[in-house]
Amino acid sequence: MNTFRSLRRGALVAVVGLAASVIPAHAQAATLDLGACGNAVASLQRSLASVHYPTGGTDGCYGSATKHAVLAFQLANGLQADGVAGSRTLRALRDPKPVVARSRGEGAHVEVDRGRQLLLVVRDGRVTAIFAASTGKAGFTTPAGSFRVYRKVVDGWSNQYQAPMPYASYFVRGVAVHAGKIPGYPASHGCVRVPAAFAATLYRRMPSGSLVLVY
Template sequence: MTRAITRRSGSAQTPSRRTALRAGAAFAAGGALALLAAAPSQAAWPTFTTGAAGDHVWGLQRLLGERGYWCGAPDGYFGGLTEQAVYALQKSNGLTRDAIVGRDSLRALANWALPPVLDNGPGTRVVIDLQRQVLTVLRDGVLRLTLNTSTGNGEPYEYYGREVKATTPPGEFAVFSTYTKGWQTGPLGDLYRPQYFNGAIAVHGSDHIPPWPDSHGCARVSVAAMDMLWADIMTTGTPVRVV
């Protein structure tokens, strides 16, 4: 839908003008961050973490998105989705998983540092990397997307009267069952729009995705990321490789 713009007298800017200027500032901020990442190690480093706001955060979000570390649409606020993207960046590059963006994280962004491609198969494929704790999406062997995930924590738990271990077994699988309506209540808790690929193990949305293994065996992603995966990436039959 086209939005009408009302022009005003004086120096006030129209909404579209303000948006263009802020986008330009964010673009410049992203370039500044990339240049800063190449600076000598003794340079003064800014840090960004949850709660930060401004054009530099918008620039950071743009850099993350360009490299496939999905954080939604840039909005200039370091919220939950940006935190998840920073976790994914840090995990993929062996950095401290603290969601604090400083010298090392900025350098990884500037150098286009990405996780390894672990599946060269045709079409759209999902790979869950247990060591790095990231979920990647590949299309014809090309890395398109990297998400923070949390898989089985290895702890014992009771499941229908028997004790089992919280693991996410490696192997080659495919999505065989989905639940599209929203939150699904299961014996171990609530799962958002799960896509099952190995028995009761699914990729699903959650409100809690820490940067360490924490689940009963499923691969958790953010609720927003799960909606994004449903939109045009995962469906019944999508190959899922756990390595």
């Protein structure tokens, strides 16, 4: 009898151990935020990257790039947009909402979703990368429409607002995609801000003449 109980107990421990091993490490964590490092963060980074939210790598440390990837995921999934991977965000990663491009044409282009505060990189009609953005606040609405990048300046500067515009890709009447603060809501004077961690990459992905679709 004792032998049977020991075997049963051992089997139960084995099953519990197996279940824990197949659940992603990040799903077992309570909250992940800036400064955290370890397997749970690496697991989170892999999960985000697998659904097209770039994290800047899978080094297992929760830096600015990972924070903004989490923020983008929250914006796309209707969650509290704070860049902190809490229990609701981690649960949502198990069944994320799809992010679909408006334009299904061939080639590469960028789309700006003002409603969800997202910038999408699209190739041949498929979303390949999703970034958090901040568009124009009340009174400074980012214009909607189909535009083309007409000017690019790495160290851009706004004379009107006396403010830096790093990695600026201008697409209509002085409005540009550029690096800036991303609070999770519209906060710019009309431009499309993107996280500094990804600004150089996006700058390279938006050559002169490339399409920018804003809606």
